[in-house]
Amino acid sequence: MGKQRLYLFDTTLRDGAQTSGVDFTLADKLAIAGMLDELGIDYIEGGYPGANPTDTELFGTPRKFNATFTAFGMTRRPGRSASNDPGLAAVLEAKTDAICLVAKTWDYHVRIALETTKEENLASIRDSVRAAQARRREVLLDCEHFFDGYKSNPKYALACAKAAHDAGARWVVLCDTNGGTLPNEVEKIVGEVVKVVPGDHIGIHAHNDTEQAVANSFAAVHAGARQIQGTLNGLGERCGNANLVSIIPTLKLKPEFAGFEIGVSDAQLKKLVHVSHALDERLNRASNRHAPYVGESAFATKAGIHASAIMKDPATYEHVTPESVGNKRKVLVSEQAGKSNILAELERIGIKADKDDPRIARLLEVVKEREAIGYAYEAADASFEMLARRMLGTVPNYFDVTQFDVNVEQRNNAKGERVTVSMAVVKVKVGDENLISAAEGNGPVNALDQALRKDLGKYQKYIEGLKLTDYRVRILNAGTEAVTRVLIESEDETSDHWTTIGVSSNIIDASFQALMDSIVYKLVKSGAPA
Ligand SMILES: [Zn+2]
Secondary structure, three states: HHHEEEEEOOOOOOOOOOOOOOOHHHHHHHHHHHHHHHHHEEEEEEEEOOOHHHHHHHHOOOOOOOOOOEEEOOOOOOOOOOHHHHHHHHHHHHHOOEEEEEEEHEEEEEEEEHOOOHHHHHHHHHHHHHHHOOOOEEEEEEEEEEHHHHHHHHHHHHHHHHHHOOOOEEEEEEEEEEOOOOOOHHHHHHHHHHHOOOHHHHHEEEOOOOOOOOHHHHHHHHHHOEEEHHHHHHHOOOOOOOOHHHHHHHHHHHHHHEEEOOOOHHHHHHHHHHHHHHHHHHOOOOOOOOOOOOOOOOOEEOOOOOHHHHHHOOOHHOOOOHHHHHHOOOOOHHHHHHHHHHHHHHOOOOOOOOOOOOHHHHHHHHHHHHHHOOOHHOOOOHHHHHHHHHHOOOOHHHHHHHHEEEEEEEEOOOOEEEEEEEEEEEEEOOOOOEEEEEEEEOOHHHHHHHHHHOOOHHHHHHHEEEEEEOOOOOOEEEEEEEEEEEEEEEOOOOOOOOEEEEEEEEEHHHHHHHHHHHHHHHHHHOOOOO
């Protein structure tokens, strides 16, 4: 018998954006969508067109993804026609493949929040689904408060689900909006729903208020649902949504789910740690070391009997292999294990290296020293590559910055307004040529960047297409001293992007390191001659 297809729907960019402290820019959204796409997620919900300028811009242009790009919105308001509802119109206008509409399915909410009749709410569901279908979009209907609604009035909740399905919705998504439903209840209720709407049209959208959103998602699958909605790292309002980062490997690796197939391949599964950590870096927050599967400690064992058993056979204390999700086993700091990590990393970026080359052992040492003082090479692929290439002797010394000077000045401008301006002067030696550039910027780092990239002599043409797309700062507490970690994301004319890092007690110095790595990376990448 063939495997049954389970679909994954990510709502990090919509429900995840409700997380307190999270505020995605357009660049964030595009970068995260790109990661989700690389991971093999089936549906990416981008946001709520019309609700804010970022989402409106996001949906104003057709986006190319393997995944089905989805816009979110509300069913038509009571008393209005589908063609005369500006909210619905904004969603229907969105340049997407699919539309996910949310509707009330709890009679209590229909009465209190919508102040309308149950019949009018059913009509709203039907009309809205049909309107989206008429635009040739795949339609999903989110049944808000479905489980609480079912408990209060099962007949009405089921009628809502059936109305959406009958009107042509591809998916009817059952939402545990308050997040308080328990797995046994989810399984029982979904079991009733699939008698009315076939399971391969049912999705589950669980919130994590009893820390069982993942378990609730699986309970729904057991009962017949075939789409799981969730977010990366369980982002979301209050206690978050179902965590896809835990759901994906469980579906892939546990014999329990061997009868199912998802869009994430074994190779894509190996990117899971990277994706999870990259999201945290983007949110400028520390990753949860103890996160299942992907946490730094998920496969770490302290010395003792566990460690010696693990050395003999890792399966003794591991429920899955760390490599399957791109994680690493940590047992003491074994020289050999560390070296194989470095070799794997070099292979990943296309550098051939011999495992017995003494420079590899030295590279490992330097990485460990630097990570101990705050560098995070996992988040800064290009800086790792530059470090490795330098130590293996494959980076030409293109230029030297012999001196730089950055100043910040506060003064009155010609209009008598108080302004703060920054200026940088950079002296660069390219071959025998000494070049001096000066630039103003809206801040010291911006001024330094402008000056540094203003004139690199014969190399200038290789960096013309270089753009900085993101700049993130974190203060780390290393012992008693605070150090600054700067991560810079760059992009070039080929839409390639990379991240570089700098660490220093001085923010300008940390930024300078990251800027330099990015420029040199671009020169190497462009094949600039030595
Ligand atoms: Zn939700």
